[in-house]
Amino acid sequence: MKIALIGYGKMGKAIEQIALDRGHEIVLKIDETNLSDFTKENIAKAGVAIEFTGPHTAYENILKLLDLGVPTISGSTGWLDKMDTVQALCNNNNGSFIYASNFSVGVNLFFELNKKLAALMHPHKEYDVALEEIHHTQKRDAPSGTAITLAEGVMETYSEKKTWVNDVQLDSLLPQADELLIVSKRIDPDPGTHTIRYSSEIDDITITHSAHSRQGFALGAVIAAEFLKDKKGIFTMKEVLGL
Known part of the structure; x- marks a missing residue:
């Protein structure tokens, strides 16, 4: 080819x-x-x-x-x-x-896992959901396209979340009830780490994909x-x- x-x-x-x-x-x-x-x-x-x-x-x-x-x-x-x-x-x-x-093959499998976990978690209202993505400092856009895809996967089930919002000041933004928070961090030399976290007063449930290279x-x-x-x-x- x-x-x-x-x-x-x-x-x-x-x-x-x-x-x-x-x-x-x-x-x-x-x-x-x-x-x-x-x-x-x-x-x-x-x-x-x-x-x-x-x-x-x-x-x-x-x-x-x-x-x-x-x-x-x-x-x-x-x-x-x-x-x-x-x-x-x-x-x-x-x-x-x-x-x-x-x-990435692994990330695309992660997309499907993300949707499945969102469907399992949605009935349990005691958990709040948020996303975090980390990339190298040369990445020009925030949030990453991968993070947006993950957020959209969550929102397919969480219809009460009308949009995502991005925090590049690192945990300084308080989202509204109808907003899904994506925190973006830029740390060298990270090629890409994406985390979805469901948090409650009792425990956290987290899934993460970490790329080792391009x-x-x-x-x-x-x-x-x-x-x-x-x-x-x-x-x-x-x-x-x-x-």
């Missing part, structure tokens, strides 16, 4: 190594130094593109890739308010697209690319992993 990497930072380099190890070929690598190479002619060499950039560039990158007709994997966060436009373009162009807030995210992105190649439509990691 021939892959274009849109975004060649730490994540892009991790994806490159895993893709090569799995027998794939990297035919294009785009970063801030060679944006002029992001052309129709160069993209046409690839069977799939993997986009990992940032909240200020991801949306335009995805639109360009879908306009050029290349199956697109995106793991960038911070642009999801424009998801409807991206999905409409993909459908109108008979394209192929997968977005995930986190491509390798899990990178492997999942390559697995998603292998799944998407030669398919049409919009998919999620649930379909990729058969969850």
Whole structure:
């Protein structure tokens, strides 16, 4: 499989190594130094593109890739308010697209565990629920996309929680009864730790996913690319992993 990497930072380099190890070929690598190479002619060499950039560039990158007709994997966060436009373009162009807030196989299993635990805990009103996420200081957005996905998983059951709120001042925000608190911490060199905690006066129940490196995210992105190649439509990691 021939892959274009849109975004060649730490994540892009991790994806490159895993893709090569799995027998794939990297035919294009785009970063801030060679944006002029992001052309129709160069993209046409690839069977799939993997986009990992940032909240200020991801949306335009995805639109360009879908306009050029290349199956697109995106793991960038911070642009999801424009998801409807991206999905409409993909459908109108008979394209192929997968977005995930986190491509790690372990995290996607954790998403399902989170929903199951929320359903078990919801009848027990003596417990308050809150989330915490920790990332390295170079992460640009807060809360993380993974934390938002986890919060949305909780709110599927906790319908009384109308929205999530983010505290980046570390335990200084008191949420309203209809708000789900996400505390964001930035501590080097943490690649990603996410915790859901149910607290009562008697005890706490906590589930945590701790990433040891970027390798899990990178492997999942390559697995998603292998799944998407030669398919049409919009998919999620649930379909990729058969969850």
